[in-house]
Amino acid sequence: MTEQLSMYLQNLFQAPPHEIDTFVSAFKCREAKKNELLVLKDEVCRHTFFVCQGSVRAYFITDEGQKATRYIALENQFITTIHSFISQAPTNEYIQAVENSVLLSISYTDFKKLVAETTLAKNLYIKQLEVAYVTNHWRLESFLKMTAGQRYGFLLKTNPAIIQRLSNRIVASYLGITQESLSRLKGKK
Amino acid sequence: MTEQLSMYLQNLFQAPPHEIDTFVSAFKCREAKKNELLVLKDEVCRHTFFVCQGSVRAYFITDEGQKATRYIALENQFITTIHSFISQAPTNEYIQAVENSVLLSISYTDFKKLVAETTLAKNLYIKQLEVAYVTNHWRLESFLKMTAGQRYGFLLKTNPAIIQRLSNRIVASYLGITQESLSRLKGKK
DNA sequence: AAAAAACATTGATAAATGATAAAAAATTAC
DNA sequence: GTAATTTTTTATCATTTATCAATGTTTTTT
Numbered sequence: 001m002t003e004q005l006s007m008y009l010q011n012l013f014q015a016p017p018h019e020i021d022t023f024v025s026a027f028k029c030r031e032a033k034k035n036e037l038l039v040l041k042d043e044v045c046r047h048t049f050f051v052c053q054g055s056v057r058a059y060f061i062t063d064e065g066q067k068a069t070r071y072i073a074l075e076n077q078f079i080t081t082i083h084s085f086i087s088q089a090p091t092n093e094y095i096q097a098v099e100n101s102v103l104l105s106i107s108y109t110d111f112k113k114l115v116a117e118t119t120l121a122k123n124l125y126i127k128q129l130e131v132a133y134v135t136n137h138w139r140l141e142s143f144l145k146m147t148a149g150q151r152y153g154f155l156l157k158t159n160p161a162i163i164q165r166l167s168n169r170i171v172a173s174y175l176g177i178t179q180e181s182l183s184r185l186k187g188k189k
Numbered sequence: 190m191t192e193q194l195s196m197y198l199q200n201l202f203q204a205p206p207h208e209i210d211t212f213v214s215a216f217k218c219r220e221a222k223k224n225e226l227l228v229l230k231d232e233v234c235r236h237t238f239f240v241c242q243g244s245v246r247a248y249f250i251t252d253e254g255q256k257a258t259r260y261i262a263l264e265n266q267f268i269t270t271i272h273s274f275i276s277q278a279p280t281n282e283y284i285q286a287v288e289n290s291v292l293l294s295i296s297y298t299d300f301k302k303l304v305a306e307t308t309l310a311k312n313l314y315i316k317q318l319e320v321a322y323v324t325n326h327w328r329l330e331s332f333l334k335m336t337a338g339q340r341y342g343f344l345l346k347t348n349p350a351i352i353q354r355l356s357n358r359i360v361a362s363y364l365g366i367t368q369e370s371l372s373r374l375k376g377k378k
Numbered sequence: 379a380a381a382a383a384a385c386a387t388t389g390a391t392a393a394a395t396g397a398t399a400a401a402a403a404a405t406t407a408c
Numbered sequence: 409g410t411a412a413t414t415t416t417t418t419a420t421c422a423t424t425t426a427t428c429a430a431t432g433t434t435t436t437t438t
Contacts, residue, residue, distance in 0.1 A: 060330065060334070062333075062334035062335075063334070066334075068330070068333040068334045069333075070326075070329065070330065070333065082319075082322055082323075082326070083322075083323050083326065086319055122311060122315075125315065126311075126314065126315060126318065129315065129318040129319065129322060130271075130275055130318065132322055133271055133272075133318060133321055133322050133325065134271075134272050136322065136325040136326060136329055137259070137271070137272065137325060139329055140259065140325055140328055140329050140332070141249065141257070141259065143329070143332035143333075143365060144251075144257040144258075144259065144332075144365045145249070145251035145252070145255075145257045145365075146251075176332060176333045176334075
């Protein structure tokens with residue numbers, strides 16, 4: 001089950017396979033049913049997940065009690081509540097399997113140890129932070145410069161799988177609009 | 190001029206002063222007049238800046254030709270177009286001094302060398318990526334869960350200096366609204 | 379297979395924000 | 409210090425998106 005992660009990492013880094021294996025072997029396999037919660041608000045996020053199959057999201061609850069989706073991970077993407085994982089302070093987010101999913105998870109303890117001890121893990125961590133940063137950056141840009149309709153069109157173009165596979169409810173909360181608005185946008189275009 | 194950066198870093202890390210000095214000595218002092226552009230769109234971003242005095246922003250141009258401010262750095266904050274700096278690919282952003290400013294800058298070449306060779310620089314880089322990530326995260330969250338009015342109130346509470354020191358034009362482009370809307374919001378509350 | 383629950387669509391209306399324009403105020407340049 | 413420029417405010421109108429309500433559809437549970 002860990003081969004998928006190994007392959008993913010070998011694509012990113014040209015590191016000796018045994019170094020990658022050391023890193024990958026700290027991950028444990030885990031399955032999650034649709035809607036299952038993997039991390040809860042007000043808890044410390046103790047794991048980072050790698051999605052082998054399925055989809056997982058991070059969301060938080062707004063003051064009005066609505067769910068807002070910050071990030072959606074499909075296959076071959078990492079997901080965690082980075083801030084809580086880094087600082088081991090309680091998170092304000094939930095992490096939830098959106099579909100039935102197969103995941104790999106690494107604990108904070110193991111992760112920290114590897115990052116402290118091995119250059120490869122440190123480089124991997126930097127790369128992941130960079131990827132996470134760029135992802136958020138794009139997303140922030142889309143809110144700063146696009147209307148809801150443009151954001152939908154942009155998502156359709158750059159990440160159609162999210163729209164095709166996930167429910168309107170989830171997609172709308174990812175785009176920062178209501179379900180009804182999304183339904184109308186879909187009708188138009 | 191570099192003592193300010195040294196002190197900032199000593200606060201973040203309990204590393205031997207001489208290691209910090211090695212890192213800091215790679216920075217060069219630079220002044221920038223109000224409105225001066227430090228990095229241009231379509232160029233590779235070759236520097237990361239640390240703001241000693243003044244304020245600097247990163248902005249990009251929307252399809253409608255308007256400036257959208259992604260990030261504002263006040264004193265003791267770093268600013269760069271991270272994606273371009275990391276990959277040395279052309280950026281889509283401008284970096285601009287908003288007020289007359291005193292900056293420290295480090296070149297990509299020097300930075301990369303230090304990160305590759307010293308653990309301290311690598312840790313500093315990780316910390317900066319984390320800070321940048323968390324900043325963006327907060328910002329994304331504010332767009333996902335708040336109206337324009339709520340975003341203004343939030344900024345007023347968490348970072349009033351931005352509202353007090355910078356023009357409505359800049360603040361509005363940072364909040365993702367028009368100047369006129371900001372003016373109205375200011376009037377109300 | 380039927381019942382229940384969750385999700386999606388549609389319409390009517392309201393609220394928030396944008397666009398445009400013009401005037402007032404502040405800043406900058408000469 | 410005055411003119412020129414930029415910024416801010418105010419008003420009106422247009423557009424976008426949210427809200428509420430009703431109905432239809434799909435999925436899940438039993």
